[in-house]
Amino acid sequence: AKQDGRHRYRFFSHNIEASSRARLLLERRMRDALERDAFEVFYQAKFDARSGITRGMEALIRWRDESGTFIPPAEFIPLAEKNGLIVPIGRYVLLQACRDARRLLQRGLPVCVSVNISAVQFREEPFLAMVERILDETTLPPALLELEITEGVLAHDIDAAGGILGALKALGVRVSIDDFGTGYSSLTYLKRLPIDVLKIDRSFVRDMLTDSSDAAIIEAIIRLGQALGLELVAEGVETEAQAEKLLARGCAVMQGYHFCMPMPFEQICQRLQTAMAG
Ligand code: C2E
Ligand code: CA
Ligand code: CA
Ligand code: CA
Numbered sequence: 001a002k003q004d005g006r007h008r009y010r011f012f013s014h015n016i017e018a019s020s021r022a023r024l025l026l027e028r029r030m031r032d033a034l035e036r037d038a039f040e041v042f043y044q045a046k047f048d049a050r051s052g053i054t055r056g057m058e059a060l061i062r063w064r065d066e067s068g069t070f071i072p073p074a075e076f077i078p079l080a081e082k083n084g085l086i087v088p089i090g091r092y093v094l095l096q097a098c099r100d101a102r103r104l105l106q107r108g109l110p111v112c113v114s115v116n117i118s119a120v121q122f123r124e125e126p127f128l129a130m131v132e133r134i135l136d137e138t139t140l141p142p143a144l145l146e147l148e149i150t151e152g153v154l155a156h157d158i159d160a161a162g163g164i165l166g167a168l169k170a171l172g173v174r175v176s177i178d179d180f181g182t183g184y185s186s187l188t189y190l191k192r193l194p195i196d197v198l199k200i201d202r203s204f205v206r207d208m209l210t211d212s213s214d215a216a217i218i219e220a221i222i223r224l225g226q227a228l229g230l231e232l233v234a235e236g237v238e239t240e241a242q243a244e245k246l247l248a249r250g251c252a253v254m255q256g257y258h259f260c261m262p263m264p265f266e267q268i269c270q271r272l273q274t275a276m277a278g
Contacts, residue, residue: 026076081119087120107273109269112146176195198233205238208242209245218246238256
């Protein structure tokens with residue numbers, strides 16, 4: 001094998017070889033993690049900053065490798081989208097999130113769970129049938145499920161996407177546009193498609209107090225959302241000052257480290273119980 005490796009160096013540049021090897025290794029570890037059930041789902045709550053009312057929670061995948069270290073989604077989701085593993089991974093997250101939301105409901109906490117859906121998943125699988133099957137299987141009321149899609153999903157084939165979104169709407173599932181403002185699709189889809197929520201991307205929130213362009217973009221998104229009757233959620237809110245400014249501008253629902261860190265199910269359960277009691 002060593003001989004082989006040396007031989008191949010003559011044809012591939014060191015960097016390409018090293019990075020494709022790292023990719024293959026990561027891919028193998030991902031398949032292995034799926035088999036060993038090594039993925040977990042964490043949850044981050046969203047709150048109405050005005051009333052303190054819980055407005056839902058977002059499911060975020062976590063991968064703890066053999067040594068116990070977390071591998072961030074930004075490192076493996078893009079690769080999983082390329083090699084198709086996002087389909088079984090995404091199915092796992094959706095199933096787990098629906099199960100957990102159902103358990104919360106059973107404990108007297110009707111909290112809507114948002115699940116990130118990759119564009120690949122949205123297109124490749126008999127996606128709608130899968131969502132219906134999981135809702136049936138878990139007996140989660142569809143109104144307690146929200147799917148977060150990005151503008152890229154819509155840019156690809158707006159008519160096909162529209163058909164699926166219409167069917168989701170008919171089921172009673174909510175749809176939000178994640179990372180709003182960072183994509184490249186036209187805004188007409190907001191008028192044509194049954195969308196419920198715009199999530200203001202955290203890159204705008206991060207610099208809104210120091211960068212006047214970011215502040216202006218946030219204001220424009222809020223006004224657009226209000227004019228179209230959409231709910232608004234600001235993500236990545238880390239400070240009280242950001243929260244105050246967003247509230248003053250008319251965006252009340254917030255998600256971010258300032259309010260709640262992503263955490264395992266049992267912890268979010270306690271956190272939400274406390275929030276509801278208080
Ligand atoms: P996203 O959907 O925009 O999720 C929000 C990300 O921001 C999460 O990172 C979350 O932990 C982080 N975050 C939350 N509050 C704050 C804050 O106040 N400050 C900062 N700096 N960050 C905050 P995470 O969990 O590392 O996920 C990164 C991205 O990976 C997600 O971005 C999403 O695009 C993707 N992802 C995560 N889980 C899934 C999944 O189950 N399926 C798919 N398709 N994508 C996922
Ligand atoms: Ca998201
Ligand atoms: Ca986001
Ligand atoms: Ca994102």
